[in-house]
Structure formats: C-alpha cells, structure tokens
Amino acid sequence: MRMRVIRGDITKLAVDAIVNAANTSLLGGGGVDGAIHRAAGPELVQECRTLNGCRVGEAKITAGYRLPARHVIHTVGPVWQGGGKGEPALLASCYRRSLELAVTNDCRTVAFPAISTGVYRYPKFEAARVAVGTVASFLDEDSTLSDVVFACFDEETAALHHAAIDALRLSSGAFDD
Template sequence: MSRIQLHQGDITKLNVDAIVNAANSSLLGGGGVDGAIHRAAGPQLALECLKLAGCKTGQAKITAGYKLPARHVIHTVGPYWSGGNRHEDELLASCYQHSLELAEKHGLKTIAFPAISTGIYRFPLERATQIAIATVKTFLEEHSIPEQVTFVCFSAHDFQVYQRLLQEAGNLPDPI
C-alpha cells in the first residue's frame, strides 16, 4: 500500500490528524483554501493564529483544528511566483518539508496537503506538483511518520495533473 494518496474534494472535510493550510504570512485568513479552512474551523482558529505572530515564507506553524474533522492545522506560507528567479522552488519545497517535520514532531500519522501556492500566488501547477511530490516522497523514504500523506485537489484539472505526475514518479496513489 502506498503512503501517498490522492483525493479530489474539500480539504476541510477530511478526517485526518492534520490538514495543511496554504496561508498568508499573517495567518489570519484570506481567500482560497486559507479562507475555507478558517471558516470551517470557526473563530477560535483566528484567535490562536493571532498569538503565533505570523509566519515567514517557507516556514510552518501548527494549531488546533477546532471545528474541523482534522485535529490540527499546519499553516505554511508558500512563495509568490515571480518567474522562478527568487528561490521560489526552494521556498515551496521548504513548505512541504517543514509541514512534514511538524507532523512528525507531533506524532501525526495522517496529513493532507492542498496545492500550495498554485492559486492566487500563481506558482505554475505542474512545477509546484513536481516539487510537492519529490519533497514528500524523499521525506517518507527517510521517516516513518507521517504514515499517510494525502494530496487534496479541489478541481478536476488539478487532480489530473497530480495523478499523472504521481504515476510518472512511480507512486500509484491509493484512491480515496
């Protein structure tokens, strides 16, 4: 059984130990998946995030999940795409790496990632997906926790891109 899964749908509905929030640097909510997570978790999430005093690009911080089925939210700030000459690839890989390290540190066995930075931050989807898959695959080869990583795609197009690139990488994800 593969430790990587692929899911099309709403990340806020998943019953996992942690979902990852593609947050902005304030951690206080925004558009896209960030806004959806904050709305689903309830106002307590914003209150806890306020105490964290923001987050730098490429880093990650953890909070409770509040009203979400997920017990925790790992907030990570992806890079804005600026043509690829401002360390965007390394910063995006760092988002996945730091999120996985937090999951391991807190003993979280299951974690779900959205397509970080591919929305309003304009990171090219295929490039971002390749970085996400490579970073997660390398981490899982070297660590036993998390036991399961799910890539969550909201759109059918994103799902198809992830599915194709996972197959090309030799990871045939279990459908969920």
Template sequence: MITLVQGDITKMKVDAIVNAANSSLLGGGGVDGAIHRAGGPAILEECRQIRARQGGCETGEAVITTGGALPAKKVIHTVGPVWNGGQKGEPELLANCYRNSLQLAVDNGIKTIAFPNISTGIYHFPKPDAASIAIQEVQRFLANDNNLTEVLFVCFDDENYSLYKERL
C-alpha cells in the same frame, strides 16, 4: 502511504490538514479562507497568539494550531511563495513548505496529513511544477521517516487532480 483525493480539504478526517496561509496568519481567500471559516474562531485565536509570539510566519515556514471545528485535529499553516518567474527561489521555498510541514507533523505526533495545492491559486505558481515539487518532497521525506502513515494530496480543481494523478 500517498493518497490522491479530489475534494474539499476542510472535510478530510485526518490528524492534520495543511493550510496554504499568508504570512499574517489571519485568514484570506482560497483554501486559507475556507479553512478559517470551517474551523471557526479557535484557529484564528491561536494564529493571533503565534503572531504575538513571533510576528507571523515567513515564506516556506510552518506553524501549527488546533483544528477547531474541523474534522482534523490540527491545522499546519505554511506560507507558499508568490510566483515571480521562478528566479527568486520560489521552487526551493515551495519545497520548504512541504518539508517543514511534514517535520512539524512528525514533531507533533501526527500520523495522517492532508495537503492542498500550495501556491497554485492567487500566488500563481505553475501547477505542473508545483505538483512535481510537492510529490518529490513528500516521497523524499517518507523515504527517510516512517512516523507518518498516510499523506493525502487533496485537489480542489480538475487540473491539479489530473497533474497529480499523472505524476503519481
């Protein structure tokens, strides 16, 4: 049900990959930029349509677009919290990213989904805490929902991979 992979999320052959997006939905650095580059202009076009409809995406929320040129059919964009010491609701906001992404996947008939390490790059969420929250939220969701057949955690770097392996 839960699989740990070290590699590039843009290469995953799953129904949906999750993008650690920013609230503008217009692409950025890190995994967000990599997904937009690999997926091509179709993803950005759908993100622009979402922005026109609802004005972006709030922290902890999630939206879905095509996967464009990616092996994944869909991209679920979620906006993780920027770490400000942990006293501004960051853990709960990060948990919401996972919960809302998983619910959006189920609502859209997705069976297999891959997550990056949300908020652990330029948003500086402490990697050990982020790994614990991610695993806990996915396990909790899967305990109450059997629509998803596989959830992958795709770690780009050695540190996150080790932290997830330890916790799983």
C-alpha cells in the same frame, strides 16, 4: 507509507492534520485559507494571533477546532515570480516543514492542498512535481506518516498530482495513488 490524490474539500477530511496554504499574517484570507478559517471557527484566528505570523517557506501548527482534523499546519508558499527567485526551494520547504511539524506533533495522517497555485500563481504542474517529490523524499527518510493526501480542489490539479506521482516511477506497493 502511502501517498494519494483525492479531489475534494480539505476541510471535510478526518486526518490528524490538514495543511493550510496561509498568508504571512496567518489571520485568514481567500481560497483554501479562507475556507479553513471559516470551517474551523473563530477560535482558529484567535490562536493564530498568538503565533506572530509565519515566514515564506516555514510552517506553524494550531488546533483544528471545529474541523474533523486535530491540527492545522499553516505554511506560507512563495508568490510565483518566474521561477528565478528561489520559488521551488521555498515551495519544497513548505512541504518539508509541514511534514516535520506533523511528525513532531504525533500525526500519522496529513492532507495538503496545492500550495501557492491559487492567487500566488505558481504553475500547477511545476507545483505538483515539487510537492510530490518533496513528500516522497520525506517518506523515504521517515516512516512515521501512514497517509499523505493531496486534496485537490479541481480535476485538473488532481490529474497533475497523479501525473507527478507516475513520473517518479515509484516502486509498486510503496504508495497508493
């Protein structure tokens, strides 16, 4: 099992599934959501129309179409409202539900963006801690996934994910960062 951080464009990764930080409509938007929809082509939005949206903290899966990834797992992160409205639990649910869908659909490699840290304003350091902690817990319980990538758009986000991994004091050899 491996968990690692890269700085780069999630739409270019040849993994079994990439995770889309989507909105509840699943019909595309800004940030990583818009980039994934543009790269995947119009077939993605056509399939998303059949899914009847997605609730915050949940996830749904589609084909990857023109992406190098076989699948796109769409998850809707919480809008940051100060941390007292269940945001950490909802964000953790995004990661957990996405990983569960990946395993159910025979994926071994998955890439995540920094969910909710853009226009949803989740503090990047806190989001990285939730992401890394949730993924690490899942990997401890399920050995199906061989590679989980945190695909960070910028150096700051990548550094925060590295710091979150370091803070977990993971056993040597269990994870690559």
